[in-house]
Structure formats: structure tokens, C-alpha cells
Amino acid sequence: NAGVTQTPKFQVLKTGQSMTLQCAQDMNHNSMYWYRQDPGMGLRLIYYSASEGTTDKGEVPNGYNVSRLNKREFSLRLESAAPSQTSVYFCASMDRGNTEAFFGQGTRLTVV
Amino acid sequence: GESVGLHLPTLSVQEGDNSIINCAYSNSASDYFIWYKQESGKGPQFIIDIRSNMDKRQGQRVTVLLNKTVKHLSLQIAATQPGDSAVYFCAETGDYKLSFGAGTTVTVRA
Numbered sequence: 240n241a242g243v244t245q246t247p248k249f250q251v252l253k254t255g256q257s258m259t260l261q262c263a264q265d266m267n268h269n270s271m272y273w274y275r276q277d278p279g280m281g282l283r284l285i286y287y288s289a290s291e292g293t294t295d296k297g298e299v300p301n302g303y304n305v306s307r308l309n310k311r312e313f314s315l316r317l318e319s320a321a322p323s324q325t326s327v328y329f330c331a332s333m334d335r336g337n338t339e340a341f342f343g344q345g346t347r348l349t350v351v
Numbered sequence: 352g353e354s355v356g357l358h359l360p361t362l363s364v365q366e367g368d369n370s371i372i373n374c375a376y377s378n379s380a381s382d383y384f385i386w387y388k389q390e391s392g393k394g395p396q397f398i399i400d401i402r403s404n405m406d407k408r409q410g411q412r413v414t415v416l417l418n419k420t421v422k423h424l425s426l427q428i429a430a431t432q433p434g435d436s437a438v439y440f441c442a443e444t445g446d447y448k449l450s451f452g453a454g455t456t457v458t459v460r461a
Contacts, residue, residue: 243394270447281440281453282395289447298450329394331449338383338444342394 241265245330245343252320252350260315260346262330269335271313273297273305275326276345282329288313290335320350361456370428372455374441377422381443384417386426387451389438395451398426398439433459 246261264271269290274282274297284297286305294305302324304316313332317324327347333340364370376384383402387395399410401417401424408415414427424441438454 270449272449274451282451284448284450287448295448297448331394333449335447338385338400339397340387340395340449342396345394 243330243332243341243343245328245346247346248344250346250348252317252348254321254350256320257316257318258320259317260328260330260348261312262314262343263312264330264332264341265311266332266334266341267310268332268341269310270333271307272331272333272340273303273313273315274329274331275299275324276329277326285315285328320348322350324348325350360453361458363458363460364431365460366431366433368431370426370431370435370457372426372428372439372441372457374424374426374452375422376424376441376443376452378443378445378450379419379422381445383444384415384424385442385444386413386415386424387440387442389440389454391437395440431457431459433461435459 243264272287273285283299288294288307291310306314327345329345330343331340383400385400386398389395399415401408401415412429416425436459438456440451440454442451
């Protein structure tokens, strides 16, 4: 049972490049989340998806787009990367009616 | 706006002592308040939650207290162990949204 899998684990981008962070969960959870974690800032919610077919903005959505491809997969896209998007990105999933979210190992993204 | 935040960024505690980690929240409409633990290089892990209509909930070596009057949440860890060294986040959930505070780094001294 893999839980939540994020790819890639590390990525370096040049300013203006685009990329997609992938996330997949095998727990049949309805809700999925994307967070970024910066030193001293905690986890900030970028986007979330309450169920397949729905997505909603979180606290810091600017510069990002998401796709809930199916129940398992929730991807995060940076269309034109900026140095301010250098961060560690976490994907999480949570079952409906539950409060225990399961997190991936994170993607460390550096934009130069 | 809505936010979940913590009072102190760091806490140093002697091994065997009890730890208390505090959190202030602003969204009274949240259904649940939750504590997560994050060890270095890993994603956060669930510790314990408390429903918004409760005042206290106990788990294994941990107790969460909720004071809705002053919008305050705390996590008490009994007999703190070296493995408790981590960053602790309070979080809140409602309408499928899960929001986190800034975190408190707990260091356990031998």
C-alpha cells in the first residue's frame, strides 16, 4: 500500500519554464490537497479538490493550476515558474468525514 | 481573514517532562481542530483531533484542549521523549478545506 505518491522528488527550473507536479493516492479518498511549505510559513494551501470533478482555490493559488484527473490523481501545474515559487510542495489526501490527511514525501522545487 | 496560527515558534523541553504546545485560531466555523507532527524530511502525520463541540480529548500520551471562548487550542504531550522532537502544526477543517498554522518546533533535551 503506497499511500500518497508524489513525483518528482526534486526539480530545478529556470524562471519562465513550466512543469507539472504529479500526485496519486491509492486509498480511494475523495479529497485531495496541494500545499507549499516555506521556512517559518508553515503549510499554505494552494488548491484542493473535495471530490473528483471539483477543484477550489486555497490561500495562495496565484501562479498555479490544478487538475483532478480522476479519483486517484491530482496534479499541480506551474505555467511560468518564478523564483518566489521555490518551495517544498506536499500533496495530501483525506477520506470524507475524516480528519486524518495522508501526505506524500514532498517535492523540493527550486526556481533559478 | 481565516487563519490558524501558533503562539510560539520553538519549544525546548527536558526529556520526561510534559510539553504544552499552543495555537490560536480565528475561524469559529471549523468543524474539527487537529494536531499534526512533522519530522525532518517527511510529510506531516496526524496526531489527534477534536470536534468543535468538545473541550477535551485524550489519546495515547497526548491531550488536546479546545477553548472556544478565547479561540485557543493546545496539545499536551506527557513524558516527552526524544522521538517527540519535531514540528507540530495545528490545523482546522470545514467544508473539505484543511488549513494549517505556522508550526512550533519542539526540541527534546536529554
